């Protein structure tokens with residue numbers, strides 16, 4: 001059976017095709033849950049956010065088309081935004097949970113996880129190319145959802161430059177990611 | 189290199205743009221390779237997360253809640269007590285239909301895998317009873333449910349069809365006492381896929397009855413079953429089947 005592309009599944013979802021939504025769900029459940037858990041540090045909240053994401057998709061809030069880039073990037077952005085909303089709403093102190101390590105999955109490496117692992121290695125290496133301050137900035141901006149004020153404070157930079165510094169950090173991330181992907185192509 | 193629109197990138201990623209700004213930026217995005225590439229790179233960041241195993245029952249919860257969203261608005265039934273149909277007088281008053289629970293639905297993954305499709309496949313809708321009219325064609329079918337090897341109770345189901353609506357009345361007796369949270373749950377099943385169709389707890393005489401109405405006909409179902417559920421409101425069976433019959 002031919003594997004449907006994300007975009008074709010999404011199109012079917014927009015026609016209220018439940019089966020297509022389930023397929024998308026299966027495809028992204030684990031990465032989204034893990035990502036949301038990393039952001040929210042709480043399984044209950046991660047589930048809440050994940051549900052919210054799929055409700056948004058199902059109701060057609062926020063429309064995807066290919067001009068917006070890869071479906072996964074769009075989906076992750078929606079998840080990230082949803083988590084940030086939750087973080088801000090709850091004002092929940094982000095306390096790392098000690099059981100987190102126990103919950104780390106040690107499943108048999110199915111294909112999806114191999115791909116994940118590859119991407120993880122890549123992005124980790126790309127992040128290592130950034131300065132410590134840039135790494136911190138991406139963490140605060142992207143995963144912790146901090147306001148620009150907090151980021152200015154914590155990174156000790158003027159508030160007025162936060163946005164452009166974040167952009168710069170992301171741009172550098174992009175450049176090193178590209179560099180690695182090109183090298184990777186030759187290494188194989 | 190960067191123009192004014194590129195400045196929106198960070199806010200775009202943050203989801204803090206107004207709808208108009210958002211559209212403006214998405215328009216810009218079509219022509220700005222750099223913003224596109226930064227967004228794609230940012231889209232890799234979630235892979236930094238360590239794999240965490242989601243709860244096994246999360247999928248069923250989330251999907252049923254997602255698909256529920258629409259039904260919700262038309263579903264006036266849930267909070268209202270239900271009158272018994274006049275044709276039949278169960279020995280005791282039926283308990284109201286259980287509210288659909290949105291959270292803490294726990295069921296066994298094994299069953300879940302098989303049964304999830306019932307949630308996905310049936311856009312079942314509920315209607316109020318109040319606008320039932322008297323002079324409609326009515327078909328009644330009575331079914332004797334068979335107990336499993338160890339169960340001592342008995343039950344009869346009556347299926348009353350009117351105007352495309354199926355009224356399902358179940359009466360049971362010789363029921364053992366239950367623990368407080370437990371409940372007898374009635375299911376209609378088609379090809380192994382059940383939907384909840386009423387629930388009851390026994391009275392001190394060991395009798396119980398339920399009443400349920402749904403938009404369907406009896407020939408859409410091949411089996412009726414009663415399970416002993418550890419709690420009310422399960423959307424999928426968790427407990428064992430104590431009584432059942434083909435329809």
Ligand SMILES: [Zn+2]
Nearest residue numbers: 193194220223
């Ligand atoms: Zn741009």
